[in-house]
Amino acid sequence: MFESAEIGHKLDKETYRQAVPGLRSALLDAQYDLKENGKIPVIVLVSGQDGAGKGETINILYEWMDPRYLSTLAFSEPTDEERDRPVMWRYWRALPPKGRTGIFAGSWYSDSIRQRIEDSLSLTDLDARIDQINRFEAMLVNEGALVLKFWFHLTKDAQKKRLKALEKDPRTAWRVTPWSWERLKSYDKLQEVAGHILRMTNTAWAPWIIVEGSDDRYRSLTAGSVLLDALKQRLATGDTQDTPVAPLVHTQIDGRNVLAALDLKKKLSDKDYDEQLGHWQGRLSELARDPRFKQRSLICAFEGADAAGKGGAIRRIAGALDARQYQIVPVAAPTEEERAQPYLWRFWRHVPRHGRVAIFDRTWYGRVLVERVEGFCSERDWLRAYSEINDFEHELAEAGAIVVKFWLQVSQEEQLKRFKEREKIEFKRFKITEEDWRNREKWDAYQQAVCDLVDRTSTSTAPWTLVESNDKNFARIKILQTVCERLEAELAGKPAAKSKKRKAADGK
């Protein structure tokens, strides 16, 4: 992997001097074309051996390019806001918008490499991380990003020499930390670990670029030229590096499906409703204040046809919580800053901290529902969304989030009844629009989309709950009960089945 970066690449002063002006103006042109194009975020990872010129490369890129469209993203110890959320949250929040270039000093590789060198990460866990990284980068590339992963390499001797040279010059001595020397000692180990990780993440869509780091001129010119070529190529072809996606396969040839199988006649009397509402809201308020919840978070995701009763159900959950503890996130059209980011970015930004609750009124499933049915995105885009969403929810769960997802199902007749009622009650009129009537016409397409998303995204960590919602009383209680039981089971660290037993023992 590192062989061709150990042959002593060098560049004489004259060649460098002659090449730089042309490179600079071409890089600037490419930057403006990139901005003009407005579709491609450029992500440059700067990694490698200490003393191999990572900092210098960043500085030279700042010198050569227009700093107005560059940003450096640096990562040291995670903050408490970051520690309370999935590992990848800090990288998501740092992603450059389309048309701009983000230089990552430190990245999603740094922790894995360090932990592996310190032997605090098992090979199995490393493999899982590598898998996660590959899928994350595939997502970025599919979303239009240009991902350039630089690894600046030095031989052991060159590293020793370079560290000494840096140390000698008072202007660069600070770049050499005790940790740098420590790293030299573990040079072989780093080579082994990095070699493994680089090999496993050397994907077709985001390959590594290994650059020999000992000669400043060679290194700078190489980094600049590679960046330029990649930018130009990407701008010229307009090709995104789509990873292949398999089409959907439908097995419901008998016309039966999970939605049709629901018994929409389920009901709850007002009296029973009032009683159970009190019970479950009380239970929920207790659970949300359970000390164990301080290390967890709750994410409730609501989807359903128009007028299925999402708002009412959400208010029943919110009503049991301290207003300071929850946030309702209504999902509307994305803002300009959101449109300049990968699809899931606008949901990542609302991921709650530990001890908090986020209730999404419509969700990231919009991609495989409205965007699919209305043709707002390409088939490729919504097809790959299933696994991207699974990854997202998996990362949430890994960080202690309890993800509860509801589909509220009403019959077409019930929906019509509610639409008509809404038109009569003045303060509910806002809830019904022309679009709602139009959506009704696509009823079957939506139903199919729901069946598909249940098949593809109901996982053990984040299962779907389908809610019979023709009766609002029944739906609200089922939702509250589901949330409570999931919370209870998760806080007890037990699967749902066991928690039921526990409840029985409590005499309930």
Add this chain to the structure above:
Amino acid sequence: MFESAEIGHKLDKETYRQAVPGLRSALLDAQYDLKENGKIPVIVLVSGQDGAGKGETINILYEWMDPRYLSTLAFSEPTDEERDRPVMWRYWRALPPKGRTGIFAGSWYSDSIRQRIEDSLSLTDLDARIDQINRFEAMLVNEGALVLKFWFHLTKDAQKKRLKALEKDPRTAWRVTPWSWERLKSYDKLQEVAGHILRMTNTAWAPWIIVEGSDDRYRSLTAGSVLLDALKQRLATGDTQDTPVAPLVHTQIDGRNVLAALDLKKKLSDKDYDEQLGHWQGRLSELARDPRFKQRSLICAFEGADAAGKGGAIRRIAGALDARQYQIVPVAAPTEEERAQPYLWRFWRHVPRHGRVAIFDRTWYGRVLVERVEGFCSERDWLRAYSEINDFEHELAEAGAIVVKFWLQVSQEEQLKRFKEREKIEFKRFKITEEDWRNREKWDAYQQAVCDLVDRTSTSTAPWTLVESNDKNFARIKILQTVCERLEAELAGKPAAKSKKRKAADGK
């Protein structure tokens, strides 16, 4: 202050029942008009006695209004990202965008009230806080915000009764914390402290609304009606509550000014430059790694005519720093999310943490430079900006930020020379646009604006340094030296004069 909220306001069921539907639909209408209008952010502070219905009020507003355009902002202990920045940073980052309503559960008042009750805030410090709050709210209102400050009040007896009632009902018992009872004990103290603070912050532009909290129906209907009236009035008149601003007074009747007084002939030979560059960059890199800097941050603000050499100077600073430590913030046109916020919001979001450096390439002074000269904002807006900016920088300094501001002055002849050179060098061509030529025609207006901003915003905590920039060598060294000397003095906790002595003692 609280008298009319102690007379036992009550509302019977029937009156309430009849009033609510109309109120709800009117509130919804107002919300849509607000969204349509797109100019007004609504900020609702929900504060008051424990048990006076703060949480219930938030819940009822969520029930009555469209939650898609509402958000609740809750504040508990500040996170480490917040602690490393000015106190007000957490509130700035939570401000609702124009057209939306943000409900603040806890606000910039909470800390002052609590600390004053605990006797950990002196009266003098409290007065300073109150002053800061009044100016912050004036800024919000001037920026078009509707600020509604609710205080829900209870008599001591009513509070006791209410806490008991809440405690009895299992669904609400959790709202009563040990701290609630603690608060009852300090009821008189709270009344005294809150009374004082409310009186002092009961401004014409953001008055307090005191609401008796004991009766649910009265409280809910009052809060809803007040909100509705305020929304309707604000939408109808379109009036912002501008606070008065005084016009500028010019004393330079002799035609002399700080810019004209600069000796633009100052020069530095290439040899001296190289030597001093090494010296000051080395010094800067040491200072940035000084352990004392871990509790401070550095903000460098660069302004200057086109081609004055901002970029080059910035790179000389950046070159001395670890790329992971600094962020260059180029100030371009605001994004959609930024346009939906008060003017300073987009600078607040880039305020660096402790131990970090932010370098602004053009700054918040755009308001009193380009926006003033080009007429991009009204005279009122840029006139009030001076004191808003002083407040901003004062808050930064209070939180440990070291703010260094540079104006790079070149002569018109030198600028012309540079423009022409830039047109020749291909990779510098991007730096010169039609606009640059146009700006030259407004030279005098810009010079006047600079003199005014120096007069009005060069403070002891954040002084301006005017840099003679016809010679790039001289300018860069003066800038580096200024940054180093400020840093040195600040880290030593000494004024700049003393630090010079110290340097002399060091034999430099």
